[in-house]
Structure formats: C-alpha cells, structure tokens
Amino acid sequence: xxxxxxxxxxxxxxxxxxxxxxxxxxxxxxxxxxxxxxxxxxxxxxxxxxxxxxxxxxxxxxxxxxxxxxxxxxxxxxxxxxxxxxxxxxxxxxxxxxxxxxxxxxxxxxxxxxxxxxxxxxxxx
Numbered sequence: 643x644x645x646x647x648x649x650x651x652x653x654x655x656x657x658x659x660x661x662x663x664x665x666x667x668x669x670x671x672x673x674x675x676x677x678x679x680x681x682x683x684x685x686x687x688x689x690x691x692x693x694x695x696x697x698x699x700x701x702x703x704x705x706x707x708x709x710x711x712x713x714x715x716x717x718x719x720x721x722x723x724x725x726x727x728x729x730x731x732x733x734x735x736x737x738x739x740x741x742x743x744x745x746x747x748x749x750x751x752x753x754x755x756x757x758x759x760x761x762x763x764x765x766x767x
C-alpha cells in the first residue's frame with residue numbers, strides 16, 4: 643500500500659509564496675513520474691506540474707509556468723511544489739499523484755495510480 647501525504651497549504655495574500663510537500667510512505671518504490679493537480683470549487687481537477695524520476699524532466703501548465711517550480715528528493719521519497727507570485731485564481735485543493743508504471747499523458751488524471759488527500763491553498767486579493 644502506498645500513501646501520499648501532502649502538506650504546506652494555507653491562506654495567503656496575492657503575491658505571496660507557499661511550498662507544498664508530498665511525502666510517500668508504505669510500499670514505496672521508484673515512481674516513473676509524480677505530479678501535482680489542483681481542483682477549485684465547482685471545477686474539474688486540473689494538471690499543475692509533473693516530474694519524472696530523478697528530476698530528469700518537469701512539465702508545467704501554462705497558467706503556472708514561470709511561477710511554480712516542482713522538485714524531488716528521491717532519498718526522502720518527497721516531491722515539492724514551490725509556488726511564487728500566487729494569485730487568487732490559484733485557490734484550490736492541491737493533490738499529489740504518482741504513477742506505478744509508465745503510461746498515458748502525464749497531464750491527465752488517468753495516468754496516475756496513487757493520490758493524496760489534498761492540501762488547501764487559499765489566495766486572497
């Protein structure tokens with residue numbers, strides 16, 4: 643059983659920064675890719691960023707490119723999302739996701755096998 647636990651969410655003002663963490667535990671192994679998704683109230687879950695094992699490749703949604711940075715620490719089984727210049731439209735619950743095997747587009751929900759419970763981020767104007 644694999645568990646993903648997100649942390650680091652909170653309430654901030656526009657322009658502030660937050661750093662989210664996602665720690666994997668349980669039957670951990672090398673995830674081919676890990677990602678962050680987010681879901682705002684009344685909206686579908688959307689892709690934010692992904693990183694392949696060892697941090698070889700990162701991909702970002704256009705809406706966060708240049709403001710968010712995803713990184714990984716394989717020794718700690720942890721991935722991070724550094725979020726700078728936050729905007730009210732970034733308000734959402736942020737979810738960590740991981741693959742058990744390589745498949746599908748990394749920007750799609752269906753490509754991932756494991757999900758965390760989410761951490762809430764609220765950005766006020």
